[in-house]
Amino acid sequence: MKVLKTLLLLSLGLIFVTNEISAKDGFLVHLSSKDPHRVSMALSFALNMADDYDVFVFVDVEGVKAVLKDAESIRFKNFEATRTMIDKLLKAGVKIAVCQMCLEAMGHTQYDLISGLKLIDKKDFFNFTSGRIITIDY
Secondary structure, eight states: OOHHHHHHHHHHHHHHHHHHHOOOOOOEEEEEOOOHHHHHHHHHHHHHHHHEEEEEEEEOOGGGGGGBBOOOOOOTTTTTOOOHHHHHHHHHTTEEEEEEHHHTTEEEEEEGGGGGGGEEEEEHHHOSSSSSEEEEEO
């Protein structure tokens, strides 16, 4: 009986350890502002987190103006230019998705976005990571 209890406890422990190892937490970076400081912070944070975590960037409301291909790249204080950070994020495999309704409300379409960005699909919010989802808003 003691052997059975010991095996059961070891099995449960192994399940918890396996889940802890296989589940990678993700950061959802929500960008809804066109403010240069906020845009720069959001992209910089996403870049820093992408080294160790799954990252997904969702852009809506006024943030859409910062990711249009005709928009000027923002250079705020000591941050890299926003276009440079977006290129690095895309090369790192980070998905950047934009709200279609917000884009259309401003008179734009998906073809007005920086190359590599896509329109949001509701599944994107959950499929980018296997662990917990931590959200940061800018």
